[in-house]
Amino acid sequence: MKKILCLLLLVCTCVISGCTGDDSIYAGIEKQDITGIKSAKELEFIYEYKGYTDNWAASYYVYRMKGSDIHVTRLFMKYIGEEPSPSGELKYAYSTEGAATGSGMLEEAAGLSVIYNLGSSGGTGTIPEQDSTVQMHVEWSGGTEDWKLKPVL
Numbered sequence: 648m649k650k651i652l653c654l655l656l657l658v659c660t661c662v663i664s665g666c667t668g669d670d671s672i673y674a675g676i677e678k679q680d681i682t683g684i685k686s687a688k689e690l691e692f693i694y695e696y697k698g699y700t701d702n703w704a705a706s707y708y709v710y711r712m713k714g715s716d717i718h719v720t721r722l723f724m725k726y727i728g729e730e731p732s733p734s735g736e737l738k739y740a741y742s743t744e745g746a747a748t749g750s751g752m753l754e755e756a757a758g759l760s761v762i763y764n765l766g767s768s769g770g771t772g773t774i775p776e777q778d779s780t781v782q783m784h785v786e787w788s789g790g791t792e793d794w795k796l797k798p799v800l
Contacts, residue, residue, distance in 0.1 A: 672699050675762045676706040676723040684721075689713045694774070696781045696796035702728030702789065707741065707781045707796050709774050719769040720747060724785065726761035733787040739765060740784040743775035756787060 678695055679685045693710040704725045711718040722741060726732050737756035742748040751765060775781070781796035 672704045672727055673697060673706060673725070676704065676725050678706075678708060681708070681721065681723070683719075684708060684710060687712065691715070694777045695799040696775075697799055698781075698783065698794050698796035699727065700792045700794045702726065703783075703785055703792060703794070705781075705783050705794075705796055707743075716771050717769050718771070718774050719767055720774075721767040722749070722765040724763045724765060724783075726763075728789065732756075732761050733789060735788045736786075737763070738786040742782045744779035744781075746773045746775040746779075 674680075678693065684690075684693065687710070689712050691711045691713045693708060696707040698705060704727050706723045708721045709718055724739065733756040735756060737753040738750070739752075740748070740750035747768070749766075749768070753763065756763070778798050778800065780798070782793070783796060784793050785791070
């Protein structure tokens with residue numbers, strides 16, 4: 648009976664720890680991790696989009712400060728795949744529904760970090776709808792992947 652209870656407790660612990668969600672996948676690229684967002688108490692709005700594959704997680708943010716006409720967008724990717732981490736050339740592209748597109752290349756993806764700050768932009772132009780998606784594409788020495796970032800509502 649004692650063995651059954653211990654086994655049941657072990658199974659419950661495994662199930663509960665597996666049900667914590669995708670939080671650890673996005674560690675380091677959550678809005679509270681990003682300078683300028685986490686310290687901005689005067690945000691008028693922030694739209695957040697997230698998605699992941701077996702190898703990559705990405706977060707895209709659109710925000711505007713109170714009293715400003717200018718919005719800011721920021722894109723982050725994180726390698727979550729198996730070792731070794733990416734090395735060599737890394738190409739990426741993204742597009743939002745009806746608002747922004749962008750692409751770029753990192754000549755040397757290797758480094759101490761597996762988090763990639765893919766830049767920011769801003770302006771007074773069109774922004775994606777809060778309930779839209781962001782299409783991501785990445786190419787690296789380990790392959791190519793496409794996925795969607797979905798809104799965090």
